[in-house]
Amino acid sequence: MKKTVLLTVAAVALLAGYGAAFADTSPDQDLKTWHTYFDKKFPGVDLQEYSNGVYAIDKVSRDSWEAIEEFPPYEPMIEDGEAMWNKPFANGKTYASCFHGTPAVADKFPYWDLSRKMVISLPLAINECRKANGEKPLKYAKGPITRLLAYMAYESRGQVTDVKIPNKAAMAAYKDGRRYYFTRRGQLNFSCATCHVQNAGMHVRTDILSPALGHTTGWPVYRSKWGDLGTLHRRFKGCHKQMRAKPPKPQIAEMRNLEYFLTYMSNGIEYNGPSARK
Amino acid sequence: MKRKLTVILLAAVCTIGISACQANNSKPDSAAAATAAASTGSKADYESALAAANKAMKEAKSVDGLWRDTGKILKGAEKAAKAGDYAKATKMAKTAEFQGHMGASQAKSQKNVGTPSWMN
Numbered sequence: 001m002k003k004t005v006l007l008t009v010a011a012v013a014l015l016a017g018y019g020a021a022f023a024d025t026s027p028d029q030d031l032k033t034w035h036t037y038f039d040k041k042f043p044g045v046d047l048q049e050y051s052n053g054v055y056a057i058d059k060v061s062r063d064s065w066e067a068i069e070e071f072p073p074y075e076p077m078i079e080d081g082e083a084m085w086n087k088p089f090a091n092g093k094t095y096a097s098c099f100h101g102t103p104a105v106a107d108k109f110p111y112w113d114l115s116r117k118m119v120i121s122l123p124l125a126i127n128e129c130r131k132a133n134g135e136k137p138l139k140y141a142k143g144p145i146t147r148l149l150a151y152m153a154y155e156s157r158g159q160v161t162d163v164k165i166p167n168k169a170a171m172a173a174y175k176d177g178r179r180y181y182f183t184r185r186g187q188l189n190f191s192c193a194t195c196h197v198q199n200a201g202m203h204v205r206t207d208i209l210s211p212a213l214g215h216t217t218g219w220p221v222y223r224s225k226w227g228d229l230g231t232l233h234r235r236f237k238g239c240h241k242q243m244r245a246k247p248p249k250p251q252i253a254e255m256r257n258l259e260y261f262l263t264y265m266s267n268g269i270e271y272n273g274p275s276a277r278k
Numbered sequence: 279m280k281r282k283l284t285v286i287l288l289a290a291v292c293t294i295g296i297s298a299c300q301a302n303n304s305k306p307d308s309a310a311a312a313t314a315a316a317s318t319g320s321k322a323d324y325e326s327a328l329a330a331a332n333k334a335m336k337e338a339k340s341v342d343g344l345w346r347d348t349g350k351i352l353k354g355a356e357k358a359a360k361a362g363d364y365a366k367a368t369k370m371a372k373t374a375e376f377q378g379h380m381g382a383s384q385a386k387s388q389k390n391v392g393t394p395s396w397m398n
Contacts, residue, residue, distance in 0.1 A: 022390065022391055022392035022393065022394060022395070023392065023393065023395070024392060025392065025393050029393075030393050033393055033397050033398060034397070037397045037398075175392070178392055178393065179388075179390070179391055179392065182391040182392060182393070182394060183385075183388040183391055184384065184388055184391075185343065185384065185385070185388070186345055186346060187345045187346065187347070187377070187380075189384065191391075193394070197397065198396070240346070241346060243346075244345055244346040244347065245344070245345060245346055246344035246345060246346055246348075246349070247346070254342075
């Protein structure tokens with residue numbers, strides 16, 4: 001029965017197509033649209049509050065989250081990350097040699113690399129640093145990279161999201177990320193926006209869907225569901241699975257472009273990672 | 279709650295869909311027909327369904343439209359065929375073919391999406 005319903009939903013949706021109108025808007029226009037949209041949806045919620053995800057809009061879950069944050073589950077992981085930052089590679093250099101000596105670089109990522117013509121995310125830069133120093137790259141979704149990211153995020157707290165789009169090629173990457181964000185995919189025919197824009201604040205069973213604004217500021221995240229830290233691209237993968245779409249690999253160009261767009265949509269909001277979520 | 283969610287989802291999808299129905303020329307009719315068709319359970323039927331499923335999946339992959347479970351369903355079909363249950367294997371392969379066609383149609387319909395008008 002369940003299978004039949006799902007197939008019917010998918011069939012109706014696909015045969016019908018997707019009739020919404022789309023204008024070719026600029027990033028600035030998009031940002032204004034997002035702010036206005038969420039202002040109307042959640043009146044009285046300050047822009048900076050969106051860095052706290054669903055806890056910006058739901059008092060009950062906020063209370064339990066604040067209790068969790070009194071003894072943050074990610075705290076020991078920040079210390080692990082600090083040890084990784086300070087431990088020299090086999091060649092004697094450290095991560096500091098790749099990041100101008102400071103772990104507080106969250107507001108520099110993601111950025112458009114003018115010479116390589118691609119979006120560079122922080123996890124990608126970490127692995128490129130490792131490779132340049134003769135070390136093996138780390139896995140992108142979970143594990144040691146999340147420790148290092150946690151330390152770097154912690155040191156970057158208070159920095160403000162400020163993604164720039166310097167040229168036409170970068171604009172193409174931004175638009176690719178935007179297209180990805182609004183693309184319906186998977187057996188449930190959902191897009192990222194279906195949950196986190198259109199239905200933000202609504203319940204999915206016992207969970208409340210978090211608003212898209214501020215979605216990129218708190219990573220890596222300690223999710224109670226994972227019992228561990230995970231990266232933004234790990235969550236991207238999870239969202240795809242929930243939509244019943246084939247999940248993409250972390251850090252492929254499409255996912256970095258998606259991060260580029262989504263982070264731009266959080267421009268002006270402070271970084272507050274690492275953070276804890278349900 | 280579960281039933282309510284399903285009804286809401288179905289209603290929403292229908293509402294979105296009806297207005298755009300005429301604009302979309304992609305019709306996965308062969309896939310739907312294939313799913314509806316009863317399998318006779320022969321090896322030849324299975325092989326034909328498997329080839330069609332692989333072709334549909336390849337098409338879905340080429341447009342980044344693969345669904346989560348299509349590959350698993352096809353593997354299940356291969357497993358059933360190995361066990362000699364061609365009726366089950368054919369049915370599963372046809373489901374995979376259906377999903378492949380649907381995934382490809384879905385991805386093609388989403389080519390030029392951007393910030394939707396309902397956000398304004």
